[in-house]
Every structure is written in structure tokens, then in C-alpha cells.
Amino acid sequence: MKEALREREERYLMNTYKRAGVEFVRGEGALLFDSEGRQYLDFLGGISVASVGHCRPEVVDAVSRQAGKLMHVSNLFYTAPMVDLAERLSESSLGGPVFFCNSGTEANECAIKIARKAARRRGVEHPGIITFDGDFHGRTYGSLSATPRLNQNTDFAPMLPGFTSVPFDDAEALTAATGPETAAVMLEVIQGEAGVFPVSDEVLLTARELCDRYGALLVFDEVQTGVGRTGSLWAYQQGPVRPDLITVAKGLGGGVAIGACIGTPESGAVLEPGDHGSTFAAGPVASKSALAVLDLVDSPDNLRRIRELGDHLSRGLDGLDGVEEVRGRGLMIGVGFEAGIDASRLCSDLLDDGLVVNAPRPDTLRLLPPFVLTEEQADLGIGKVASALAGVQAK
Numbered sequence: 001m002k003e004a005l006r007e008r009e010e011r012y013l014m015n016t017y018k019r020a021g022v023e024f025v026r027g028e029g030a031l032l033f034d035s036e037g038r039q040y041l042d043f044l045g046g047i048s049v050a051s052v053g054h055c056r057p058e059v060v061d062a063v064s065r066q067a068g069k070l071m072h073v074s075n076l077f078y079t080a081p082m083v084d085l086a087e088r089l090s091e092s093s094l095g096g097p098v099f100f101c102n103s104g105t106e107a108n109e110c111a112i113k114i115a116r117k118a119a120r121r122r123g124v125e126h127p128g129i130i131t132f133d134g135d136f137h138g139r140t141y142g143s144l145s146a147t148p149r150l151n152q153n154t155d156f157a158p159m160l161p162g163f164t165s166v167p168f169d170d171a172e173a174l175t176a177a178t179g180p181e182t183a184a185v186m187l188e189v190i191q192g193e194a195g196v197f198p199v200s201d202e203v204l205l206t207a208r209e210l211c212d213r214y215g216a217l218l219v220f221d222e223v224q225t226g227v228g229r230t231g232s233l234w235a236y237q238q239g240p241v242r243p244d245l246i247t248v249a250k251g252l253g254g255g256v257a258i259g260a261c262i263g264t265p266e267s268g269a270v271l272e273p274g275d276h277g278s279t280f281a282a283g284p285v286a287s288k289s290a291l292a293v294l295d296l297v298d299s300p301d302n303l304r305r306i307r308e309l310g311d312h313l314s315r316g317l318d319g320l321d322g323v324e325e326v327r328g329r330g331l332m333i334g335v336g337f338e339a340g341i342d343a344s345r346l347c348s349d350l351l352d353d354g355l356v357v358n359a360p361r362p363d364t365l366r367l368l369p370p371f372v373l374t375e376e377q378a379d380l381g382i383g384k385v386a387s388a389l390a391g392v393q394a395k
């Protein structure tokens with residue numbers, strides 16, 4: 001990587017990211033290429049965004065055509081791609097109306113507003129939202145307040161009131177924390193940023209039952225798990241319950257920024273004109289991109305392939321020396337290592353060896369590869385993880 005780029009980045013960008021020392025210039029399918037012409041196998045997909053593959057021709061085509069026709073008019077007018085997309089999202093999930101936005105954190109802001117308003121309507125004075133420890137819901141204030149790991153940071157105090165977290169996947173703690181003032185239980189069906197930890201079916205059932213008992217909304221943050229990642233279009237479809245709201249972003253746009261909060265007919269009717277909005281939301285380009293993504297992802301064959309490839313990858317990784325456990329579902333995989341193995345070290349060794357992954361915690365690698373990954377590429381990646389493991393264990 002050119003030193004000059006690093007220096008200008010340092011000078012002109014706020015210092016909020018720890019970037020790896022690679023400059024990517026091109027992507028194709030599950031491959032990335034850097035400015036020195038080196039090729040990488042991408043097992044991270046831009047954090048579950050490039051799910052249909054980098055620069056997937058169908059997506060590039062949909063975006064380019066629309067960009068040459070109409071890019072933006074705002075939500076003061078009708079555009080068909082937005083309505084087409086809302087219909088697709090609604091009919092494939094909860095059957096209610098959709099609110100569009102541009103990111104995961106915004107999708108959760110919408111869910112929080114709906115939950116609070118619905119609670120107020122039934123006379124709740126201090127609506128509470130309950131999350132699990134380890135949940136990640138985003139960086140804007142509502143979502144930040146709903147993110148236990150980050151809402152403790154007093155640099156940004158005060159947080160929004162009314163957010164409580166309980167120990168992860170603990171039905172008893174969840175039951176104890178919930179009551180008539182509960183507006184929502186909000187959770188990731190499989191925690192992503194925490195290191196890939198699925199919530200048990202028992203706890204999902206408990207959460208559903210508690211929400212029904214108190215009239216609260218069950219909100220599933222599917223920003224990372226959604227759009228096919230786990231081998232069903234939505235992760236909740238493999239579990240025992242239906243939520244009242246799901247929030248979506250990351251993989252939805254195939255690389256273009258778009259997010260959505262999808263409701264049931266009831267929860268989707270809570271917001272009224274003036275309650276919420278977004279200038280860019282579901283513009284024609286982003287909507288066309290998402291429609292192209294859904295065309296590619298939402299077929300039984302494709303979803304089965306995601307499950308099969310995920311099983312293949314998980315099995316291959318599970319047998320490696322130094323691996324303690326493999327967690328997750330479909331192509332959302334966390335590889336947990338035995339004590340003494342430093343995942344971030346492994347991560348940078350793997351990058352040097354041409355495999356892109358990330359380490360959400362010191363003992364875990366997270367894999368979110370594009371769905372177009374071939375079995376050969378999967379095996380190549382497993383081989384690279386094996387040699388990196390051998391490398392760190394030899395030291």
C-alpha cells in the first residue's frame with residue numbers, strides 16, 4: 001500500500017477506524033484485488049454486505065441502468081422501484097408495511113420509535129426496551145442506547161432512558177426484567193458483532209410469550225442475519241416464533257446503502273404522517289439494487305446452497321487443530337479458538353496470506369463470505385486458516 005494514502009487518510013479522516021494496511025481497488029465475486037495487484041479471497045464480504053458477490057453483474061446492471069434514468073426525487077413523490085421493493089420485503093416476511101432508511105442503525109431507530117409510540121398508545125408512561133448483553137444495534141443514539149457494550153461509555157452520556165439489558169440467552173432474567181411497561185424486547189437472533197452467538201429456541205419462545213402477555217413488540221434485528229445469510233431469507237424463519245418487526249440493512253443493497261424496518265399489518269400501522277422520515281430512503285438506485293439482490297438470493301436452490309456451503313465450511317473448520325468450537329448458521333460462522341490463540345493476530349496473518357476475515361473478539365474469527373463462494377474457494381480458505389493456526393501455535 002502506498003504510504004502517501006495512509007498519510008492523507010490520517011490527515012483528512014477522523015480517527016474512528018483501525019484499518020488494515022491494504023488498499024482494495026477491485027472486487028469480483030468472492031475475490032478482492034489490492035493496489036499492488038494481489039488477489040484475496042474475501043470471507044468477510046464487507047461485513048455481510050457483498051452477499052451476492054462483489055460487483056455481481058445483475059446488480060451492477062440494475063444500478064447502472066437506473067442511475068442513467070433517475071437517481072433521486074425524495075419521498076415527496078411516488079417512484080415504482082420503492083413500492084416494488086416494499087412489496088417484496090413485506091410478502092417475504094411479516095406481511096405488513098415497510099419503512100425505508102439507509103443503514104442498520106436507522107432501521108433500529110425506526111423500530112424503537114414504533115415500540116415507544118405503540119406503548120404510549122396503550123397508556124405506558126415509561127416505555128422500556130429490553131436487549132441482551134452482547135447485542136449490537138448501531139451507533140446513533142437510540143440504537144447506541146440499545147447496545148449494552150457501548151452505552152456504558154460516559155464520553156457520550158447521557159444515553160436515552162428506558163433501555164435495560166439482561167444476560168445473553170437467559171430466559172429467567174428476561175422474564176424478570178419484562179413487565180407492563182415493556183415496549184419491546186429487541187434482539188439479534190444470532191449475535192454478530194459479539195462473535196456469532198445464536199439465541200436458543202427456548203429463549204425466543206419465552207420472548208414471544210412475554211411480549212404477547214404485556215402487549216410489547218418483539219423486534220428482531222436482522223441487519224446481519226437477514227437477506228439469506230443464514231440459509232433462509234430471514235433468520236427467524238428457521239426458529240419457532242415470528243417477531244412483530246424486523247430490521248434489515250447490510251446485505252440488502254448488494255453494496256449500495258439501504259435499510260428497512262418491516263412490520264406486521266399492526267406494528268406497521270403505528271407511524272403516521274410526520275412521525276418519521278428520511279431524504280435518501282429507498283431512492284430508485286438503491287431500490288433497484290435491492291430488488292436485483294432479492295432476485296438472486298430468494299430462491300429455494302440458492303438458500304439450500306447457502307446452508308450446504310455453510311455446513312461444509314463449518315465441518316472443515318471444526319476439525320482444525322486449535323479450534324474449540326464453530327458457531328452460527330448458514331454462511332454466518334464464528335470460529336472459537338482454544339485459550340492462547342490470538343484471533344486478531346491470526347486475522348492479520350491471514351490477510352498477509354490473502355484471506356480476508358475479521359476477529360470480533362480475541363478468541364473468535366468471523367466468516368461472512370459472499371454466497372457465490374465455490375466449494376474449492378471454501379476449501380482454499382479452510383487451508384489458509386489451518387496454516388495460519390499452525391503458524392501461531394509454532395510461535
Ligand SMILES: *Cc1c(COP(=O)(O)O)cnc(C)c1O
Binds near residue numbers: 136192223
Ligand atoms: C451492522 C449492524 C447494525 C448497524 O448497521 P449500520 O448499517 O452500520 O448502521 C445493527 N445491527 C446489527 C445486528 C448489525 O450487525
